[in-house]
Each structure stands twice: as structure tokens, then as C-alpha cells.
Amino acid sequence: MLKNIITEGDLGIVIGEAESGSDCLSSILAVHPDIVLIDLLMPELDGIEVIEQLRIKGFQGQFIMISQIVNKEMVGEAYEKGVEFFIHKPINRIEVRSILKRITDQIQLKNSLRVIKESLDHSESAKTRQQSVKEIVLSILNDMGIIGESGSDDIILMIEILIYESDGVIQLPPLKSLYESMAAKTGNHNMSGKAIEQRIRRTILTAVNNLAAMGAIDYTNPVFEYYAPRYFDFQVVRDQMISIQEGQNESKKVKVNIKKFLQALYHDTIEKYNDK
Numbered sequence: 001m002l003k004n005i006i007t008e009g010d011l012g013i014v015i016g017e018a019e020s021g022s023d024c025l026s027s028i029l030a031v032h033p034d035i036v037l038i039d040l041l042m043p044e045l046d047g048i049e050v051i052e053q054l055r056i057k058g059f060q061g062q063f064i065m066i067s068q069i070v071n072k073e074m075v076g077e078a079y080e081k082g083v084e085f086f087i088h089k090p091i092n093r094i095e096v097r098s099i100l101k102r103i104t105d106q107i108q109l110k111n112s113l114r115v116i117k118e119s120l121d122h123s124e125s126a127k128t129r130q131q132s133v134k135e136i137v138l139s140i141l142n143d144m145g146i147i148g149e150s151g152s153d154d155i156i157l158m159i160e161i162l163i164y165e166s167d168g169v170i171q172l173p174p175l176k177s178l179y180e181s182m183a184a185k186t187g188n189h190n191m192s193g194k195a196i197e198q199r200i201r202r203t204i205l206t207a208v209n210n211l212a213a214m215g216a217i218d219y220t221n222p223v224f225e226y227y228a229p230r231y232f233d234f235q236v237v238r239d240q241m242i243s244i245q246e247g248q249n250e251s252k253k254v255k256v257n258i259k260k261f262l263q264a265l266y267h268d269t270i271e272k273y274n275d276k
Helices: 001-006 021-031 048-054 073-079 091-143 154-163 176-188 194-215 224-233 234-245 258-274
Strands: 037-040 062-067 081-088
Touching: 001 091, 021 037, 021 048, 021 091, 021 176, 037 048, 037 091, 048 062, 048 073, 048 091, 048 194, 081 091, 091 154, 091 258, 154 176, 154 194, 176 194, 176 258, 194 224, 194 234, 194 258, 224 234, 224 258
Parallel strands: 037 062, 062 081
Antiparallel strands: none
């Protein structure tokens, strides 16, 4: 009777039946139906015992109990074991349709909420990873004392584009194409490559001067030892050190290798990013 009501009313698909409580355990665990309609009184194992064993074994589906017994204690125990609804005997077609519709709506709502949660979790994860790249770059720029420089934001954006959108490149593409990508990313198509390059150049020049000052005071400074030869043409840094030590004018023209700096920064950042 239940099968006919479900099939004729297009309420779902009946994927299994069993004659007793013990017979149903293995088939339910094998196919994992969304809903199990189960009689309270059955041979060998009653409905409550079946539900208890299925829950112990990890079954996550929902239960509808079928019973003609109106016993408050038994009904309370059934709810504690995970029964969602009762269908009373004698079976009424309207009641079956109503209850199955309600429990189906519940399942659809839970699935929708799960999809939303997974989407939010994914979004939050992506956001966290993006922030971590920014934090890595900021840490490196901070070592060189250039976080407050106007070109630091340009440098951060460039490294984010390289890591997130360039599919693990090893060598940097031409700087002109990177500047164009930055303009497109920010939506500011009036932001010229020339302006970006000037900001970055000034920022890197400040880093050269800062490291040269460190080296002039303490040649064994670990920050100087790491960044000076790796990020810059060391002779340029060395010349600045000499100028500082001799009290010469520090504002003299200094050659800045933008691509060497960005290449080193990219490799350091992606190495730390992949080690998270």
C-alpha cells in the first residue's frame, strides 16, 4: 500500500523492501536511502532497535515510523532515536503524502544549506589564501623598510597576479604585460605602465638606500646579507654603502634593476606560500 501511494503520487522512488528488522540492516547500509519508512513492531528486531543499530553504524538518513500503538513512552523513545515523523495505522493516503512532502522539503532545505555553507567555506578559504600572500610580501617589504612607500601596493598586486593567475610561472613575463594586467585588475585603465614603473622604481631605490645604510653600519646584518645580493645588483648597493660611509650625497643617480627585484620577490613569496 505504501509503495503504491509513493509511486502513484510521484513522491519518490522505492529502492528496497524487507520482511523483518534484521533483514533490512544490510540493505539500508548498502544503498543509504534518504528516507526509511519503518514499522514499530517487526519480527526479530523492532523498529526502534533497527534505528539504533543503523545510527551506531553511521547511517544518516531520516526515519518515518509506522505504528498503530499510541504509547507515549514508546513514541518518546522513537523520537530520541531519530524518528522524524509517525504515520498512524490504518494508513491514510493523505497523511502519507503530507508527511513525505514535509520530510522531502526538509531534505531539500538541508541540501541547499550545505551547498551554501560549502560555497562560503570555499570563498573564505580563498580569501585567507589571498591574504596570506599579501602578508608574505608585506613581511619581506617590511624587512627592507619600504611598506609605506607608494609603490608597495603595486608590488603586492603584481605578486598576487603572478601567483593566482599566471599558473606557476618560473620566469617573470615582460614588465609591460604585468603593468597592463595590474591596470585591468584594478579596473583603472587610465593607470599607465609608466606611472606604475616610476612608483615601483622609487620604492626599490628606497630599499637600496635602506640596505646600504644597514650594510654601512653592520656588514654582517642578516637582513643585509640576505636581500642585498639576492634582490639587487650588489655592486649598486656597495657603491651606495661607500657613498654613505664617505658622507657623499646619497641622492646621486642609482641604477635600479626592477625585474631582478621582482623576480627574487616572486620566488621567495611563492616558496613561502607553498610551504603553508
